[in-house]
Amino acid sequence: MCVVDDAPKESGAEGTQATVFAWSPAPRHKRRWGLWIGTPVAVALVGVVTASLILIAPGTAVAGVQVGGMTAGAAASAIQQQLEKTSVTLTGDGVDATLTATQLGAKVDAQALADAAYGDHPMWKVGSWFSDTRHAPLALDAAKADAALRKAAPSLFRDAKDATVAFDATKKAYVTTDAADGAGVDLTAVTEALQDAFTSGRTNVTLSTTSVPTAPAISTATAQKTAKSLNTMLGKIGFYVGSERTVPVAPQVAASWLTVTPQGDGFAISADQAAIAKVVATLPKKIDRAAQNGTAITDTQGKVLRTEVATLDGRTLGDTSGLAASFAKQLADGNGVATLPVSVAKATTTKVSRSAVVDLSEQRAYFYQNGTLYKSYLVSTGAAGHATPTGHFRVFAHVPMQDMGCVDGYTYCTKNVPWVTYFAPNIGFHGTYWHHNFGHVMSHGCVNLPIDQAHLVYDWAPEGMEVTVQP
Template sequence: MTDGAHGTDGATYAWAPPEPAKRKNRSGLWIGIPAGATAVALIAASLVLIAPGASVAGVQIGGLTAGAAAQAISSRLAQTTVQVESPAGEVTVTGADLGATVDAAALADKAFADNPMWKPSSWFPQGTGVAIQVNAAAAATALRERAPGTYRAPVDATVAYDAASQTYVTTAAEAGEGIDVAAVTAALQSAFDAGKTSTTVDAELVPVEAPVSTEEADAAVATLNGILDSAGFYVGDERTVAVDRATAASWLTVTPDGKGDFAISADAAAIQKAVDGLAGSVNRAAVNADVIVDTGGEVIKTLTEGKTGRALGDTAGVADAFARQLAEGNGKFALAVTETPFETTKTERRIEVNLSTQTTTLWQNGQVYRTYTISSGAGDHATHTGEFRIGWKTAMQDMGCVPGYDYCTKDVPWVAYFNGDEGFHGTYWHNNFGTPMSHGCINMTISAAKELYDWAYRGTQVSVHY
């Protein structure tokens, strides 16, 4: 096929090139892409930005992210200045100097949560106030450095052992003096709330309390003296080996931390010297008990106190353990011992008075110990029968020599009462034993009365009968 064709008239014709297709107009698309991207970006930004007009303590944070807002809040507080008029002249400090802080991150997060940019109804909210926290120690240091003439340092309370009284004692704290940190803090707070970057305040001098108070030292002294009061090695509740106060104090070291705490430590090596000598004081053989009882087995007199035998256990580690215990304020160290029980010997005693035979018999363990011929009460003064017990005893007494009695006998020896004013006693004014002769008492020879007096303890049973 050629590029042309022959007509009937012999002329040659060429094909006209085809008309190019009309191109589509895409200019609107290209123009629209930047505008759409901008809109998307604005929407995205509104999701992380704080609404316009928002503020915290006068710091404008509208249009900022929470992070940027937190930085702005902290920066403003740090840079806020307070001009202090003090007795030493003019002093200028910043929020940063005073150690002032706020929880800026939390404030910014809350501002965004309450007033996000994507929510037009939250735009231009009312400003938010916030409480400033000031580091009192940092503030006092800053003011002291800038106006040293206004500062007098406080004196901490101290603790020391007094050898004369053998006790720990407190030296009381003394307050110092310095610029009123509270007034400076209040001025900073007021300026920050008002959105001001500087302010002025008149500050007086006020007492500056010592870091270590008298009360804190007193508490430490009470603990230390409690250790001295009870220091020793114990077996049960018995302080078997006491540690004298001076020795216990020599074991202890008291270290204050300057903030009110007094750490106690103890020298285990020094304690070991005491531990080395424990066996001689702790070990002992059992001591058997010896007691007098009535017919019911009740003890009326202990002649010998029973004691368990004991042997000290392993003392390895005792010194270190006691040192740790002393550091905790406990001066009572419990020793491990092996105990041997004691035995008890019981002796039963009772007295029998037979008015028919005019005898008094001492019974011991069911056997007759002694029998004496006596003189009991005569006539209207007959000795009363019954079951009694020895009560009050006296080695010598005047009898009847008071109003109401029709007799007076001086220096009556070895008196042991069993029923009111009836009792056993020695008799020097007659020797007619075996016949009722007395005003109710049991008359005995002086030697017999002395033997009964020594043998019969208070509580001994007395049976009087015919």
């Protein structure tokens, strides 16, 4: 308990003390109003600065949509919503239909546009405020738009007719049918009308429309080009040993392998591997053969005049296990040449030279092979006034039978003279049925022989063979 004097004493009196209180008021604290007021302002200022870093500048518009003050995400949503509200009303030719951008498959890259708007016009960049409206190009989904327009205005549409390619068995070739235009709505005009409405910020635009020609997917020119390529392939198609088409494939057989299918603006070609494999299985019998050595008839200088026996190399077909598959792919690519794997056994060619000598003094003809006497026959040559000419000649023609003389200017007529081998003008070896006096001059200049011998000479003497007539 605190004790206090009942009566105060005067201050300063001798022998007295000043009054002492046992309590005192609590000390006063200074009020900090500035701190409490400044904190919200600072927070607000930070918010404004932060917002300016993510928002699009005021006065920025994209295709009629004001996106100022929005984030890029919000702006993209606003642009997309505006597009979805936009529609086009078609009129004309009894048509009155309204189609929305969504029905027409209209698309715009809203996010890219919003990002570009922010990138060029951020709020923090004061100089970019209140800019010109940004263009927002849109595109229609052609298939979706076509389906919607056909449903809304069927009277404006007529299907185009594609050109076709098919095999004609009678002609043994691929033939074509021409394409024909159709009719429809001009998608470009619809796109431009919808774009105009969207760009200006309107929700609807009216378009007066009529049918316009529409091109077929596959033109006549494309079909003709495809048919020409296929027919060219049919002309060469087959199985080859080197450059020789050893096993041709008939056009109708090749066509049975091929399938020509319309695809896009052209044709896809495929080949039946299983059908090709059946033909491949028959190839060994057609390809395999033993070597055949040949014989060539020459003149005395070695020039080949005639092939007596053809020279044929032997060959054996190799592995064909992948041939059907590879040929099917080739045919699909337009290549009808299947090169066969073949091993070859080389054949040889024997050359035999032939020549003849007619000896007028002996009335005998000598026939030589490789310089060695092969045959010798008595003959009858030209009588007086019709001498057989002497000199060096070459056989130039063979006539199996003809009349000799029998025309104006000739004093004789011999019918059906057989096996004539000419070696000089109007002079040759020939068979004789009107006399047997061989070994004596009898003829009008030709070299008379018995019919069987004349036949042998006819077959034995090639064109170009040398004939010498000596006195």
